[in-house]
Amino acid sequence: MTEKKxxxxxxxxxxxxxxxxxxxxxxxxxxxxIGRPNVGKSTIMNELLGQKLSITSHKPQTTRHRIHGIYTxxxxxxxxxxxxxxxxxxxxxxNEYMNRTANSAFADVDVILFVVEAGRWxxxxxxxxxxxxxxxxxxxxxxxxxxxxxxxxxxxxFLETVAANVQMDTLIPISAxxxxxxxxxxxxxxxxxxxxxxxxxxxxxxDRSQRFLAAEIIREKLMRTLGEEVPYGSTVEIEQFKFDKxxxxxxxxxxxxxxxxxxxxxxxxxxxxMIKTMGIxxxxxxxxxxxARVHLELWVKVKENxxxxxxxxxxxxxxxxxxx
Ligand SMILES: Nc1nc2c(ncn2[C@@H]2O[C@H](COP(=O)(O)OP(=O)(O)OP(=O)(O)O)[C@@H](O)[C@H]2O)c(=O)[nH]1
Ligand SMILES: [Mg+2]
Numbered sequence: 001m002t003e004k005k006x007x008x009x010x011x012x013x014x015x016x017x018x019x020x021x022x023x024x025x026x027x028x029x030x031x032x033x034i035g036r037p038n039v040g041k042s043t044i045m046n047e048l049l050g051q052k053l054s055i056t057s058h059k060p061q062t063t064r065h066r067i068h069g070i071y072t073x074x075x076x077x078x079x080x081x082x083x084x085x086x087x088x089x090x091x092x093x094x095n096e097y098m099n100r101t102a103n104s105a106f107a108d109v110d111v112i113l114f115v116v117e118a119g120r121w122x123x124x125x126x127x128x129x130x131x132x133x134x135x136x137x138x139x140x141x142x143x144x145x146x147x148x149x150x151x152x153x154x155x156x157x158f159l160e161t162v163a164a165n166v167q168m169d170t171l172i173p174i175s176a177x178x179x180x181x182x183x184x185x186x187x188x189x190x191x192x193x194x195x196x197x198x199x200x201x202x203x204x205x206x207d208r209s210q211r212f213l214a215a216e217i218i219r220e221k222l223m224r225t226l227g228e229e230v231p232y233g234s235t236v237e238i239e240q241f242k243f244d245k246x247x248x249x250x251x252x253x254x255x256x257x258x259x260x261x262x263x264x265x266x267x268x269x270x271x272x273x274m275i276k277t278m279g280i281x282x283x284x285x286x287x288x289x290x291x292a293r294v295h296l297e298l299w300v301k302v303k304e305n306x307x308x309x310x311x312x313x314x315x316x317x318x319x320x321x322x323x324x
Pocket of ligand 2: 041042043054055056062063083084085
């Protein structure tokens, strides 16, 4: 008895008693990517990660959920937090959900990357800037889309507007398209990350499940393919997501929910052409995501008013406390 106890104590002392090691130099922390819709937040995060994780389109309000993009090296782990664009107007429950999601991303991050579009300052940028007033978290403004300007001097008046309106620590001009300025962002972010060990295992690129990413890929095709109005009334629910060992492929059944019969017609298209095209595009991306063969089936269903019904939203994954 006594013998055993002494052994255990010694082990504990040996495990905890070595203070000769330097404290860890490894850096890990969170960088929130925020701003009004359509400024390029998701494109920037994808470029920083070197892979497409968050969906993008030329339409505003593409991103609806918060999504972590995890970038791990031997020296650091940066967890970027992509967020829905903060917007004014749009009083539906889904708009509230998106704005709430974006607002909550400020809390508990080490640095905020406030993305603005070169040359275009709007009321929505103003509203974002107001939210940042007085907060202690460092703010780095990323002036994106500078590729739209041949002559950089033309941006001086815009820079003055930004400087007059945003309490920021620094500003970095970038172009996600041209991949310019990306290393400067990483360098700047690292200034603010605490010295601590990894939060996520090094093989993780996101906190989201493959199932979630699959639904997003399909929604991206809706955003990119359909006209102005329909995408906003649509969402995607994955009904089946399983790997069939015998057939050696993923079987994915997805439901596209729309709010009205007319929208269903548009999604399907003449002789089913529209949904077929979107299915082909989505399948291609799903093959890349899952690195395997994919059988994809898409269905369309009308669920009236889903975007303005808190309970329907929660059941469709628009949930503040999502699990994956
Ligand atoms: N010219 C130019 N366009 C860009 C650049 N970065 C992104 N875009 C385009 O801007 C549009 C919006 O990009 P997203 O990344 O979806 O923008 P977002 O800020 O995530 O938008 P929401 O999710 O709706 O808030 C897309 O058409 C992109 O291709 C850039 O550096 N230059
Ligand atoms: Mg986005």
